[in-house]
Amino acid sequence: MTRARRPAARTMTSRTTGLLLAALLPLLAAPAMAAKPVHNPVPGSNPLFRDKFTADPAPLVVGDTLYLYVGHDEAQRDEMFNMREWLVYSTTDMKHWTDHGPIMKVADFKWAKADAWASQAIEKDGKFWFYAAVEHDDTHPGKAIAVAVSDSPTGPFVDAKGSALVTNEMTPMGTHSWEDIDPTVFTDDDGTTWIAWGNRQCYIARLKPDMIEIDGEITEITPPHFEEGPWLHKRGDTYYLTYASLDRASHRDEKVSYATAPSIRGPWTYRGELTGSGKYSFTIHPGIAEFKGQWYLFLHNAALAIGDQNGSIGRRAVTVEYLQYNADGTMKPVVQTEAGVSVPPAR
Structure with missing residues (x-):
């Protein structure tokens, strides 16, 4: 039978x-989502993208193309944030952009439960490494930093480690559970890659050559009025740490400030404010890149309206401005404009 x-x-x-x-x-x-041109009535003007709410811009230059990684906020009504995926756009002239769609969702990190927050991608050894802030599941409560990898700057990206690179337990000197956010990654001239991150406390650590492990100690380097959103870059012999700052004694909204150092290890010298606050926005987030001989500063504000939804804490919009330097290496203050880079930079 x-x-x-x-x-x-x-x-x-x-x-x-x-x-x-x-x-x-x-x-x-x-096929994957086909890339499509971005419609902007005045190419290069702000905000750059007007069909969805985007935040936390992170530029990456690869050859003659600049890629811009952003968070996608779908906050409705009174929601503060509703971020479940990261998007990437590209340009070859800083005025006309291509939308490549989502590169990854927070659900792709099986150990994470929410919040596709600020990110940055970097190229190294022929691969593209993507670092992002997420909310960890209950096995390691609090915010955490994830790392993903791809063979292409437009993805798809996959979890490179299977677990968090940084968890809240690794920074016991901090004061709150959401301090481990907003990673920035930077490869120095000797090939060593560093990662910095934080909220209210700013941390820095070296990455191992495999790009998925911390190498050595985590060091706190918190500059004055540091709030979040650090960004590392180098110009000439000077290292720059640019960040969202908040003087809680006298201001309600974040601005952008920066510090400089002769070495990635410091000491860091505070240089003051680089920008004012983003229009209508409590938060702001710098991303800096040199592209075809010109430096650019990417930010976000909350000035965009889509249909009956106005900008808000969650519903932000990415912008860009020219960035210029003084002869002594300090950065010239940047005024945020609607024109953006649709007009030549002032000299």
Whole structure:
């Protein structure tokens, strides 16, 4: 009797497999989201992207193309944030942009439960490494930093480690559970890659060559009025730490401030404010890149309205301005404009 049932069971399995394959083949053959041009009535003006709310811009230059990684906020009504995925855009002239769609969702990190917050991507050894802030599941409560990897700047990206690079337990000197956010990554001239991050406390650490492990100690380097959103870059012999700052004694909204150092290890010297606050926005987030001989500062504000939804704490919009330096290496103050880079920089 058992033998009589086995052929029937095999026939059913074969039929089921065939049906499943027939259903899956169209999905497997379906291409990824096609890149599409971004419509901006005045190319290069602010905000850069007007069909969705974007925040926390992070530029990456690869050859003759600048890629811009952003968070996508879908906050409704009175929601503060509703961020579940990261997007990437590209440009070759800083005025016309291509939308490559989502590169990754927070759900792709199986150990994370929410919040596709600020990120940055970096190229090293022929691969593209993506670092992002997320909310860890209950095994390690609090914010954490994830790392993903891809063979292309436009993805798809996959979890490179299978666990968090940084968890809240690794920074016991901090004061709150959301301090481990907003990673910035930077490769120095000797090939060593560093990561800095934080909220109210700013941390820095070296990465191992595998790019998925901390190498050595985590050091606190908190500059004056540091709030969040650090960004590391180098120009000439000077290292820059630019960040969202908040003087809680006298201001309600974040501005951008910066510090400089002769070495990635410091000491860091506070240089003051670089920008004022973003229009209508409590938060601001700097991203800096040199592209085709010109430096740029990416930010966000909350001036964009889409349909009946105005900008808000969550519903922000990415912007860009020219960035210029003084002869002594300090950065010239940047005024945020609607024109953005649609007009030549002032000299």
